[in-house]
Amino acid sequence: MLSPRVSVVIPAFNAAATLADTLDAVRDQSVADLEVIVVDDGSTDDTRGIALRYASQDRRFRCISVPNGGVASARNTGIAAARAPYVAPLDADDLWHPDKTARQLAVLMARAEVSMVYCSRRNVDAQGRVLKTISKATLSGWACHRMTAFNAVGNGSAIMFRKADALRAGGYDTRLRQQGVQGSEDYLLQIRLAAMGQVAVDGDYLVGYRKSANAMSNDDAGMLRSRMAALRIVADELPELAATARATYKRCQFILALKHLAAGNWGKGLPQAADWARGINPKLVGDSLGYLQHRRRTRDPVAIASEPGRPFGTYRCNEAPEEGTSGYLERMLAELEPLDLAYGVGRAAAQSLTG
Template identity: 45%
Template sequence: MAAERLSGLTVAVVIPAYNAEEFIATTLRSVVDQTHSALEIIVVDDGSTDDTASICREFAAADPRITILSTENRGVAAARNAGIEASTADYIALLDADDLWHPTYVERMLSALHPLPDAWGAVYALHRLVDSEGYCTKSGSSLSARGFILIRHLVFRFVGNGSAFMVRRAVIDKIGGYDSSYANQGIGGCEDFDFQLRAAEHFKIEAVPLGLVGYRVHSAGMSADRSRMARSLLAVYEQFVARNAQLPVFVVSCARASAHLYAFSKFAAVKDWHSAATSLKHIYRHSPLLAASIITKLIFSKAIRAANKLLSKVRPVRRQKRKNLKKFEEIDPLIPLVGGWSRFRTRALFTRLSEIDRCSGESIATSRR
């Protein structure tokens, strides 16, 4: 009976798409093939100049659940907001136009969130990294938490992308939609993390700790602009700290270290050493030992790359085919993800932040009575 009740619940799927002709068909196919069929699929064509719209129209002609909205190019946040505003379902799932869902994604997410009280506003899943051809190249982090997760999510960033989050409409009513000001400042890219944090400030969050999302990494993706992604994440953190003045000093220090660890890796990758040095200073303030380990790792990695480059000239190595890789849809989602812990994201830090989350959650619960 419970499964029958869930099957009658409609979920709005909002897909912002800008010049996504290479991947939009496989993304839409992963949606229309969901085991939960009561879907309101809204594709927002964000001013595409390629064949994105025509591909979507072909799908819409064959599936009445699909609606296409056409807007001028305003960025992913505004596109998501337009799709959310056009939807009517009580549950809203966001999906980027180049990512993939496992066929059971909506069913598992809805089954996790719907039975919970209204204080639980959202649910997230984990992900596997997928290349341009749909092969899984790497496991995403295996770490997750549930309940009041605000502080832990701030530091550990459990979700990792914008395609693994489903919310009740009550969340939109409470916090509004996605913040388009990042794109207006030229630092769009982490609006999904900003949205998740604002949701976690007011609601409990459930977790489905399975790799149900194929997060595609490719040269044309928004995340490929490393410098912009770094500046976007730093801006999200600073906005969060500014509107949460009551945060303990330790949490602020951890939050900034987490953001600058990410930023340092992105700045170093594009050889923006001035910005990388600025991030390293913030990391040093949090932990001199952590900063020293980063410098050591950077030196060794550069030496290894130089050695490999020299060896490749002497003895060219044939590029191996993807014989050991599987397509995303071929992988059983019950196969555990691996990794997530690091010199910074330790079990001890997780435990300490869990206690802060617990106390914060009790305070919020008390204030609501």
């Protein structure tokens, strides 16, 4: 294929148990003119062999093998190698609805002001059976403040963006792994993209997000540390979002301190709690308590699906939606929406001056 419209980038490290299912989901996409780049990130299992078998059967597939450098580095390798103007990242254990690529591609092709489009997801188990349907995605428009405060996308397989925008944003940030806190690379890139343009959402459930026992996302304390490291980068490098990033950092720090203290790890918990309390004001105390209540409501990793044990692929994309969010989250997003609207007005004015 000389000119694919979409490059699907799949970082894969020891993903032999799930990679074939993921590649089947890509092969079944209704968009035919795509390329699939599997970046074998120094795997020691049959990940490379599986990718090469698919490449031998379908010329749209190819495999790039690199020494292990982490998920951000692997994704950047795939983006650099992409031949299409649009990129859809996909984790090596996740699933897609057959129309996922087509629907998101149509949005980006029609709307030049959009820098990223995302969709809703269902959590699935190791066998691809739906565990939980997440609240329907709704956040859209100018949304960089709200996306800093709330990880609206929630996974790395739900988005599509232009290759040029990803390169302009610096790609996925490898500094998190260098600091020993990888996991929030998706969140950080999504914030950068949201600062570059508007966000579009397809509220239907186009992604099956795998929740395996050893998944990085199951390490809640580790993910909080990673989120806080990402927020420090946002505060340092995106001055327009610094205040929102610092407030979000405080909420995460509060939860992390409670986790350490509840586990009896006073050596980590007390310093975190003391740092959280330094310079705290009543609103930030209320925000932290509200965030705690929100997490208790939403963090249950497994819930009864509408039909327990039913495979993701048997669901229609708009079937059995989970509506609504917590009251705390709704209030927080409503408070930040004027900042996003003002940011959008400022961007438009700056563009009109520069042509």
